[in-house]
Amino acid sequence: MSDAKTERLINLTLALLATKRYLKKSEILSNVFGYEGSQEAKERMFERDKDDLRSLGIEIEVGDLDIFFEDEPGYRIPQKSYELSVPQLTGRELALLSIASKHWNDSILAPSAQSGIRKLQSLGIPAEVDFDFRMKYRFENPTALLDDITRAINQKSKITFSYDSKKLQVRHVEAYRVLFWNGFWYLIGMDLDRQDIRIFKISRIVSTITLAKKKNDYQVPENFDSKSFLPKSNPNILTRARIDIRKDTALILRNRGTLIQQGVEYDTFEISYENQLAFLRELIWYETNVKVIEPLDLRDALVELLSGSIR
């Protein structure tokens, strides 16, 4: 059953691709192998097949034809719209692409990366590799929600989902972009309840994602720059701390700081940091071998953080 249908779809594609002129429906139904049964059954079959091929992204052109065909429409698949056309890739570029496509392991991005690469490898470009790419990437495996979100972004349909957070569980969002940030997946978009751009961690979406029926319902702002919404490195917001470090300890900290004074038991260093909590966690590693001198709020924050662990 499935065999017969597959065979017919392939034959139909071949025939429509091979023809320069439009093929009349009657020609197709009587000449393309696989159309059987009553006239009505054949026609229904053909209608479904056309829809199926179109769902594969194959463009079937319908021609109005000339007067000789009277009202019978004609069909063909223009080679130009069917065939892959990419700029001339070098063998080295093809090799780069195929190496890149292997980063996804078994995640849901893998099958489409793999089939994309297969098509490029069917162009007859000899791939050549003379470099060794050894870097592996460990990342959070994206869930199937990723597909729903990218579809929503592509067709600009608003989405609704439940989010694991302290308040406001259900979110209504105009999705702008998916962020793959340091190995984790995020959604950035307009939170319609808060009327502000927000970032959501996809792994914390606890429901399925519902796409609104309406398409082209919003626009992603022109030149939208996701990066500008991330808490980011900014040398202007670096804070300088003075830290006493016991002799011969905290080597990594010493390595990135500036020595300002040598002492008997301790040396004093100046060290810049961006994120207070991250810096405190770093300092904790050295226990009592390091001592915050300045700023005072860093010192207080350290004591307060640790107090939480005292019984």
Place this chain on the structure above:
Amino acid sequence: MSETALDRTARALDLVPYLLEHQGISTRELADVFGVSEKQINEDLVLIHMCGLPGYTPLELIDMYYEDGYVTVSDPQSLNKPRKMNRSEMTSLLVSLDLMATLRSDEIASEIAILQEKLRTSLQVENPIVVIQDASASPFLKNLEDAISKSAPVRIIYLSGSKDERTERIILPLELYIDNKATYLSAWCQKSNADRTFRLDRIISCETVDLQNFTSTIKSSQNSFETGQIIIEIDSAARNFIEDNRAIIAKIRERVGDQPLIVELSAIDSRWLIHTVLGYGGLIKVLEPAQIGEEIADKAAAICASYQPK
């Protein structure tokens, strides 16, 4: 697995042009490339073999020859070119490339940039996925990649975070990977005679060594600092601990109502556990082993005490 006729059609349409450029390929390799079983590939080939153009005489059929598991196509009829890529294929490839570009800071990065530009202008697709990686570039990356591909040892000077010491060691690099924001190297370490993981940003020098200096003396490997079963309690405000440390989460126990999460960890370095938990300010509690919980409280008290006016 139930596959629709449409899935099979799509694969068949891709198979023929692929075969045309890979004449004499084995069905096993084909199965691998197309991500299906060899049996499935064989069934596909039988089917394709029967397809062709109206008329369907041998001259009009797709002319294909397969024997002993190897396939050649001599006449593909009208299927001589691959189909255009669909949106998700284009997106996946662009994202793959974006990712690779963020992982490199050497000359390959500039080649990738040219390729990205080339594809962007020709594919004309709005890419919904943005890749951002704050990886720190290491000047030794290329050295280490070379060492891995040649199986060559290198001598490094390393600042160990957990032991707070500076050591020189000869290592045999095995694998490089990025996890979260840091780049790691796993390598066989002569000093400890075991596999060890190093953070690239803590390697302060790296040079190739002569193979003659490299002897793999067998010492008993020591894992004495590893803990046994660990059970911790996590407040929901600290759940990023779970997300950031997937590799060591053994089990997340069923949560009852609003109770905090109870998580079992696999054996890890107790020093790491103590200092990491301290950094969560009480949002994570070590339930087992109990003495680690006590050690954490003692350390916190000791550090706080050092700030008390004397």
